[in-house]
Amino acid sequence: MRKILGDPATGANYNTTWVGTRAGEFLDRAMAARAADGTPFFMEFDPTAPHLHDEQNTARNMTEPKYRNLAVPGCAAPTVESDRTDKPAYVQAFPLTDPYSYGVICPVAQRTLRSLDDWFGATIDRLTAAGQLDQTLIVFTSDNGLMYGEHGLSRKYVPYEPSVRVPLMLAYPGVFAPGTTAAANASRALVSNIDILPTILSVTGTPVNPALPKIDGVSLVAKPAGHKVVLSEYWGDPRWAPSVPAPIPTWSALYDRRWTFAITYDTAGRAVTQELYDRVRDPKELTNLIPLRAGATSSTYDVPRWTARLNAERRCAGASGARMCH
Template sequence: MADNVLWIISDDQPRSTLRSMDRTWTRLVEKGVRFRRGYTAMPWCGPARASILTSRYPHDHGCPDNQTHQPFVAQGHDRDTVATRIRGAGYDTGYFGKYMNGLGEDPEYVAPGWGRWVATVGKRGQVNVDGELRDLDGQRPADAFAAERLRTFVERHRDTGPWFAVWGPSIPHDPYRPSAEHRHDFDGVTWDPPALNEADMSDKPSWLRGLPAQDPDRMRDVREGKLEELRDLDDEIGRLLDVLWRTDQLSRTWVFFVSDNGYLLGEHRLFRKEQPYEESAGIPYVVRGPGVAPGTSSAFVSQVDLMPTALDIAGLDPDEGRELSGRSMLQPLRTGDWSSWRRRLLVENTNLDWAMLREGSEAYVEHHETDEWELYDLAADPHQLASIADADVTEQSALVTAMRQARGRALRDLEE
């Protein structure tokens, strides 16, 4: 029987919080591959999710802001996604939880390709179940409802298959409402990273230099809320893995755990996401699957790699019909050999008009609207405290310009 594929997409999760999820660490991270250099395509919820579903970068899918659903559908992108393609390989499909920002304006919508549709809509107490809008009236959180339906979906496939499912919990997105069981787990947690309220901002783009300092107590409170909500997500992941194990499906199921974006908590005087710094653009990225040797990898991986990998697992040619901008991770995951993988990676924000090139230990960022740039050596300066002002960035700039205009195989060629 063909392998199942499960994507878990958390919401606004900093890469640094992964270690706080004990069950996830023991049962996914330690039994799979953790990527130190996993990145979002664009560090903002809606555009990132559009990239995940289509293996298109934002400059290609043309959905630049967080009201993503409407332009995504208007351009017909929902008719060519991982779901519509993988069904061609005989996979049953299901979507559970947060789909795409803007869905609240079209609450009865069901995306093509999904055999089961349990999408949370707008507020946390409302869900769309296969086109029928339900109000949970506070009986239980919508996230818990979606997770329960996902477990039922998995149970029903114990003797059938294969299946592909996406689970998108709205954790750890604000407002933070951890359960009674976990709401005091991180009381008094400290938060004092080296880049918090960075003192010398002279190396940063001009618009950043006059930013006031963030309230460190507020940043600590947000960190606490995220960590406590992630304990709830950790519990749900444990329940889901229990179902996979109990139904003899865990050994033939690929599990991918990522976030839509990271999150800044006062680093460089910034709060939230959207910016080209590691805390915002970097995401947790873990893969567990049949035959995958546990370990860590320094390969550059992106959200756009999820779709081609899923299609490859299903036995499909990822480029059939439309060339994808991501790469299948299947072979290197199975062999552990990443020597032929991409050398460089693009991250961008088409709304704020910046693009970042990651190559080796370097992070090069171009701010096109203000014609400014930053360059960091993350090996020597992991917290991005001092941009290298006297560097010759001609080559990096030319690569960024070319990559911002490319898609599919042409973009992948530029990564070599």
């Protein structure tokens, strides 16, 4: 473990560099095999960055020495609503401000990503030098976002944009490249991580096995604009309850390019709270537009329609048929 974490004083065997070197060695072998007999290759690189190694000494242990003093953007104190009574109880349990999250964790996390940028650039150079770049599908994404004090929160696991929105970048000549339909849709495409598998199958010409469970996602080759709505879900995990001011409950949420609608549930699966945000007029999701109690109606917004729409997406199966996911 010490070798992987690296020497914080010198940066020797720094995590991203050490694991990236091993990944590069694998890639060299894989590309040599492909050049020899056409064997395809697959590599998944999952760096520790920007996760914490040591919260007690974050600035020292997390960042590669050459980037420790790097100025980074986007880590200012967020706007936090002074009245959070329109949000679930777990949100209200967090302190209104969390300077540690945006003042320490945010800049450190961004600095660790500079090392990841270095590795990614070196990987592109490696593929180019071997003549494999134009034959390789590249997928760049993340598993979750993180709250840096928005709404007073400092975790993932929540339905608000900083937690659920992640990058998804694809590159493949003639398909995901400048001048393609996908490129024209890239900035507005509404996509999800469930689309990665069908997209890879489409690019590689691999048929879907009908004996396997239905795939809910869509191929972004066939549907580069993605979905009409995206479903996000979280199931409350009691193992994390002691580490936060209040347990984060199970929830589900929809986003359709303008509106976010979310419901929380108790341990028996009964709806407890509901939230609706206009992401055009209120991009920071500060004002819940409907009564907080689940099932309560609004004279302005069609809550039953939103609830039915969310329930339908929770029950959907597959990208076609009567119960298709949208």
